[in-house]
Amino acid sequence: MTIRNLDGFFNPSSVAVIGPNRHPASLETALLQWLAAAEFPARVSLVGLTAPSGWTGNSVDQLSDLATPPDMAVYLGEPETLPHTIAALGDRGTRAVLIPSQGYEAWPEALMQECREAARETNLRLIGPGSLGISVPAAGLDALLSADVPQKGDVAFISRSGAVLNATLSWAKSHHTGFSAVVSLGDRMDVDLGDLIDYFAQDYRTRSIVLHLEGIAIPRKFISAARAAARSKPVIVIRSGKSADAHSTGRTHAGNLATTDQIYETVFRRTGLLRVYDLDEMFEALDTLSNMRVPRCSNLAVIANGRSLASLAFDRLMDLGGTFAELSAETVSDLAELTRPHPELTMTPAVKGSLILQENLKQEDIARAITTVLKDRQVDGVIVLEAASAFQSVRTITEAIIEAAETDRRRNGRRKALVVGLAGSDGVIRAELTAAKIPNYQSPAEAARSLMHLAHDAQAREFLMVAPPSLPSTFTPRADKAREVVERALEEGRSWLSPTESCTVLEAYDIPIMATAMAETPNEAAEVSRRFLEAGHRCVVKLISPDLPFKSRIDGVRLGLETPEAVEEAAKELIARISQEHPEARISGISVHPMLEERHGLELYMGLAETPTFGPVLVFGQGGTSIEESKDISLELPPLDLHLAKAQIDRTRISRLLDGGPASPALDRAAVTQALVKLSQITIDIPEILELDINPIVALPEGLMALDARISLCHPERRPGRTGGSRLAIAPYPKEWEQTLTLKEDRQVFVRPVRPEDEDLFREFFEAVTPEDLRLRFFAPVRDFSHRFLARLTQLDYARAIAFAAIDPVDGRLLGVVRLHADPDHQTGEYAVMVRSDLKGLGLGWALMKLILRYAKSDGIETIKGEVLKENTSMISMCQALGFKIGTSPDDPGVALVTLPVTDLPD
Structure with missing residues (x-):
C-alpha cells in the first residue's frame, strides 16, 4: 500500500477515541484537550472512556453502540486486543487507526504482523505504535501529544523522534511557521515514510516536506517516492543515528569504505533531497525554502x-x-x-x-x-x-x-x-x-x-533533469561469458573467483585488465612468467589466499621481477613467510602478471559493496595501498549512466589529477567514467557478485588498465519486487522488455523501454508530428520542446512508470511511443500513445497498445485509464476495439475517460 485511505488521517469525516485507556491518565487528558481545542468541525466520539467535564461530543460504552462508524479511530487500549478492534473497525468502514503513546514503544513483531493482516482485509491504515499523533491544522484536527499547537501553513513535517518534533514545533511557534500536517510516525507498523511522501507530494496544501529519520525500511519505495516529490516541491531531510551506525569489517575495501551514513548521503543526493545536519540548519532551510524556491541559484x-x-x-x-x-x-x-x-x-x-x-x-x-x-x-x-x-x-x-x-x-x-x-x-x-x-x-x-x-x-x-550521453555503441557486454565463470565457481562451493576468473568477468564488460596467470607452485610461477618476460615486461608476483583478502596488509606482493629465477624466489619467500605468520590461512597459489611501466598513470579504485538496506553500492576513489586511510572516495547507487558516473568521480579529491598539470598530461577521464558505468552493468546483470575490488585501476593518457581485481560471490537473495533487478534499491532499465514487433506489410520495428539519453530522439520525433496530432495528444498546441519538457518524458522511474519507444531498425529514428504511469498505490495506470503522423495505418499504435496492456498486467496493475479528446475518433475507436469502457470526464465534457481492467486479460 501507499496513499490508499491516508485521507482518513488527514481529512477524516469523523473521529472516535477508543479505550479503555491503558496509558497514564495525562495522555488521555491531553489528547481530548487538544481535540476539543482544535474545534474539529465533524463528530468526535468516545468509546469505552469516561467523558471529561464539559465534553460535548458523543460518548458510548462500546464500538457497536456508534450509529455510524468513525472515519478515523484513535486507539488507547491494550495491544493484544488491537487486531480484533482493527477487524471490527474495518468491517464497519473505518479507514484509519492512530495508535499513540507517550514515548517509544516496541511491540512484538508477531503482534504487529497480526495487526497488519487484520487491516489488509479492508485496506485500513495504521500509524504507530509509539506515535505522538498527528495534527492537520487546516482540517481543525489536533490529535498530537505535543507542547505546542501547530499553526496552519504549508509545511508537512514527518518525524521519527518525539523530541525532534517538539523542538521543531517550538521553533515554528516563535518563527510564525505553519504546517499543512505534522505526523509522528512511531514504529511504522503500516504507514511509512514512502507512503507519506507520496501523499504530501500530491497534497495541494503542502508546499514543502520536512523529514526526520533514522533509517529506511523499504528503500526502493522510499527512493521512488522521494524522487517524485523532489521534482515538484522542496524535501528537506535530517538523519540522526550516525554515531550508532554499525561499521563494516568486510572482506573487501568497498565493504569497509561504504559506511552507513555515506550511503544515506548518496541516497538523499540521488533523489534530490536537501540534507541538513542539525536542527539549526533544518530550521534555516525550512525558513528559506518555505518562503521561496528558485529555478537556478548557481x-x-x-x-x-x-x-x-x-x-x-x-x-x-x-x-x-x-x-x-x-x-x-x-x-x-x-x-x-x-x-x-x-x-x-x-x-x-x-x-x-x-x-x-x-x-x-x-x-x-x-x-x-x-x-x-x-x-x-x-x-x-x-x-x-x-x-x-x-x-x-x-x-x-x-x-x-x-x-x-x-x-x-x-x-x-x-x-x-x-x-x-x-x-x-x-x-x-x-x-x-x-x-x-x-x-x-x-x-x-x-x-x-x-x-x-x-x-x-x-x-x-x-x-x-540532466540528459546523459550514451555509452559508445561498440560496447556490447558478454554477460553469458561472465555468468558462466560465476556459476561454475558457485557450483564448486567457492565464494571467491580466482584472479584469472576475475579477469574474465571484467574483460566480458570491456574493462581492460592486465593479463594474469595463476600458478600453484613457485616453479610453475617461474614458467608462466616467461611469456611476459620475453615480451619485454618485468613481472609482479602476488600471494593468493581466500583467508587473507588484503595483500598489502600482509606484504604479499613483489614488484619489478626481471627473470624467471627472481619470480620463483619471490614466490618461495612469500609462501614460506605467510605460512609461518598465518598458519591458519589457505594458500590458493601465486598470481603473475606484467608490471605496468606507464610513467604518467594515476592509481584509482573502483569497487562494489553489498549493504543490508540498499543492496549494492558502487565505490570510486583513490587507489593503491592507502585507500582505506585516505578515505578519498565517493559512493553511488546502481544503475549508473555517464552523467551519474561523472558526478561520482568529480566528488573525489583525486579527480582533479585526471586533468593533468604543468609536468603531466591529462588522463582519459572518459575511459574512467565509462568503466564505472560498465561496473554498474555487471552489478545489474550478475546478482551473484556480492562484493568487488578493482585496486588499482590505472588511468592513462589513453584508456585505463586494471592491475588487480577480487570478486566475492554468493547465491543472491532477491528482495520482493514486481519486475527485474529487485536486489537494487533503484529499479534498473528493464532490458527484458526489448523486442521486435511485426506490423502490416511485414514491416518490423525494434521496441525498447525509453532511456534518459533519448531526449534528442524525442525532439526529432515531435518535429515529424503534425501540430494537429500534437494538440490531440497534449490537449493544447505545443511548440516549445524544452529540455525540461523532454526530460519528463525520457527520465523515468521504472518503479512507477514505463515508456516504450518504437525504433526504425534501419535509420534509428523514433516512430512511436506508448507510456504508462502508475499511481502511488500501483493499482491504476494512466496510458498515452503517439505515432509519427506519416506512419498511420501500419498498425503501430495498435501494437504499442497491446504491448502496454501486457506490461501492465505483468507489473500487477489492475486498471488502465486514459483521457482522450472526443474529437480524436481514431483513438476512441481503438480503445473500443481493445475493450475499454468509454465514459465522459467529470471535469470536461469534451474529454472521454477510457478505462480497462487488465487483470482479466489473457496472457
Missing part, C-alpha cells in the same frame, strides 16, 4: 555596506561550495555612483560578484541597487548584508529591501533568490521581512548558509 552576488561584511559572506559561501557571479559591465556602470570602488589589486572572482554601497545612501538608492543586481542576467541569487550606522537606520535599510523585493516580484515573479543578513535588527524588523517572505538573519554566515540551501535545492532538481 551564480551568487553580495551587496553590502561594508567590505568586511561582504568578505565574511564570501568566505562562508566558498566553504559551502558556492560559485560567484561576475556582475555585468552594465550593472557596474549603472550603480557606480552608489558604490565604493574596489582596489584594483583585489579583483578576485568574489570581488567581481559584490557591490560595496556607500554608507549614506537613501532608501530609494539602496532599493535601486538591489533591484539592478537582481535584474542582472548573470546573477541567480543575492545576499544583502547591511549594518546600521550613524548615516543609515535599520528602518531605512529594511524598507529599501522590502521595496526592492516587491519590485522584483512584480517584474519577474520572484525567480531569483534574495536573502538578507541585517546586523542589529530587532524582532519587529525581522517580522516585517518575514511577512514579506524574505529570509533574514543577523549574521553574514547565517545568510550565506541560507542562500546555499536554495542553491543546493536548485542544483539537486537540475541534476535530476
Whole structure:
C-alpha cells in the first residue's frame, strides 16, 4: 500500500477515541484537550472512556453502540486486543487507526504482523505504535501529544523522534511557521515514510516536506517516492543515528569504505533531497525554502555596506561550495555612483560578484541597487548584508529591501533568490521581512548558509533533469561469458573467483585488465612468467589466499621481477613467510602478471559493496595501498549512466589529477567514467557478485588498465519486487522488455523501454508530428520542446512508470511511443500513445497498445485509464476495439475517460 485511505488521517469525516485507556491518565487528558481545542468541525466520539467535564461530543460504552462508524479511530487500549478492534473497525468502514503513546514503544513483531493482516482485509491504515499523533491544522484536527499547537501553513513535517518534533514545533511557534500536517510516525507498523511522501507530494496544501529519520525500511519505495516529490516541491531531510551506525569489517575495501551514513548521503543526493545536519540548519532551510524556491541559484552576488561584511559572506559561501557571479559591465556602470570602488589589486572572482554601497545612501538608492543586481542576467541569487550606522537606520535599510523585493516580484515573479543578513535588527524588523517572505538573519554566515540551501535545492532538481550521453555503441557486454565463470565457481562451493576468473568477468564488460596467470607452485610461477618476460615486461608476483583478502596488509606482493629465477624466489619467500605468520590461512597459489611501466598513470579504485538496506553500492576513489586511510572516495547507487558516473568521480579529491598539470598530461577521464558505468552493468546483470575490488585501476593518457581485481560471490537473495533487478534499491532499465514487433506489410520495428539519453530522439520525433496530432495528444498546441519538457518524458522511474519507444531498425529514428504511469498505490495506470503522423495505418499504435496492456498486467496493475479528446475518433475507436469502457470526464465534457481492467486479460 501507499496513499490508499491516508485521507482518513488527514481529512477524516469523523473521529472516535477508543479505550479503555491503558496509558497514564495525562495522555488521555491531553489528547481530548487538544481535540476539543482544535474545534474539529465533524463528530468526535468516545468509546469505552469516561467523558471529561464539559465534553460535548458523543460518548458510548462500546464500538457497536456508534450509529455510524468513525472515519478515523484513535486507539488507547491494550495491544493484544488491537487486531480484533482493527477487524471490527474495518468491517464497519473505518479507514484509519492512530495508535499513540507517550514515548517509544516496541511491540512484538508477531503482534504487529497480526495487526497488519487484520487491516489488509479492508485496506485500513495504521500509524504507530509509539506515535505522538498527528495534527492537520487546516482540517481543525489536533490529535498530537505535543507542547505546542501547530499553526496552519504549508509545511508537512514527518518525524521519527518525539523530541525532534517538539523542538521543531517550538521553533515554528516563535518563527510564525505553519504546517499543512505534522505526523509522528512511531514504529511504522503500516504507514511509512514512502507512503507519506507520496501523499504530501500530491497534497495541494503542502508546499514543502520536512523529514526526520533514522533509517529506511523499504528503500526502493522510499527512493521512488522521494524522487517524485523532489521534482515538484522542496524535501528537506535530517538523519540522526550516525554515531550508532554499525561499521563494516568486510572482506573487501568497498565493504569497509561504504559506511552507513555515506550511503544515506548518496541516497538523499540521488533523489534530490536537501540534507541538513542539525536542527539549526533544518530550521534555516525550512525558513528559506518555505518562503521561496528558485529555478537556478548557481551564480551568487553580495551587496553590502561594508567590505568586511561582504568578505565574511564570501568566505562562508566558498566553504559551502558556492560559485560567484561576475556582475555585468552594465550593472557596474549603472550603480557606480552608489558604490565604493574596489582596489584594483583585489579583483578576485568574489570581488567581481559584490557591490560595496556607500554608507549614506537613501532608501530609494539602496532599493535601486538591489533591484539592478537582481535584474542582472548573470546573477541567480543575492545576499544583502547591511549594518546600521550613524548615516543609515535599520528602518531605512529594511524598507529599501522590502521595496526592492516587491519590485522584483512584480517584474519577474520572484525567480531569483534574495536573502538578507541585517546586523542589529530587532524582532519587529525581522517580522516585517518575514511577512514579506524574505529570509533574514543577523549574521553574514547565517545568510550565506541560507542562500546555499536554495542553491543546493536548485542544483539537486537540475541534476535530476540532466540528459546523459550514451555509452559508445561498440560496447556490447558478454554477460553469458561472465555468468558462466560465476556459476561454475558457485557450483564448486567457492565464494571467491580466482584472479584469472576475475579477469574474465571484467574483460566480458570491456574493462581492460592486465593479463594474469595463476600458478600453484613457485616453479610453475617461474614458467608462466616467461611469456611476459620475453615480451619485454618485468613481472609482479602476488600471494593468493581466500583467508587473507588484503595483500598489502600482509606484504604479499613483489614488484619489478626481471627473470624467471627472481619470480620463483619471490614466490618461495612469500609462501614460506605467510605460512609461518598465518598458519591458519589457505594458500590458493601465486598470481603473475606484467608490471605496468606507464610513467604518467594515476592509481584509482573502483569497487562494489553489498549493504543490508540498499543492496549494492558502487565505490570510486583513490587507489593503491592507502585507500582505506585516505578515505578519498565517493559512493553511488546502481544503475549508473555517464552523467551519474561523472558526478561520482568529480566528488573525489583525486579527480582533479585526471586533468593533468604543468609536468603531466591529462588522463582519459572518459575511459574512467565509462568503466564505472560498465561496473554498474555487471552489478545489474550478475546478482551473484556480492562484493568487488578493482585496486588499482590505472588511468592513462589513453584508456585505463586494471592491475588487480577480487570478486566475492554468493547465491543472491532477491528482495520482493514486481519486475527485474529487485536486489537494487533503484529499479534498473528493464532490458527484458526489448523486442521486435511485426506490423502490416511485414514491416518490423525494434521496441525498447525509453532511456534518459533519448531526449534528442524525442525532439526529432515531435518535429515529424503534425501540430494537429500534437494538440490531440497534449490537449493544447505545443511548440516549445524544452529540455525540461523532454526530460519528463525520457527520465523515468521504472518503479512507477514505463515508456516504450518504437525504433526504425534501419535509420534509428523514433516512430512511436506508448507510456504508462502508475499511481502511488500501483493499482491504476494512466496510458498515452503517439505515432509519427506519416506512419498511420501500419498498425503501430495498435501494437504499442497491446504491448502496454501486457506490461501492465505483468507489473500487477489492475486498471488502465486514459483521457482522450472526443474529437480524436481514431483513438476512441481503438480503445473500443481493445475493450475499454468509454465514459465522459467529470471535469470536461469534451474529454472521454477510457478505462480497462487488465487483470482479466489473457496472457
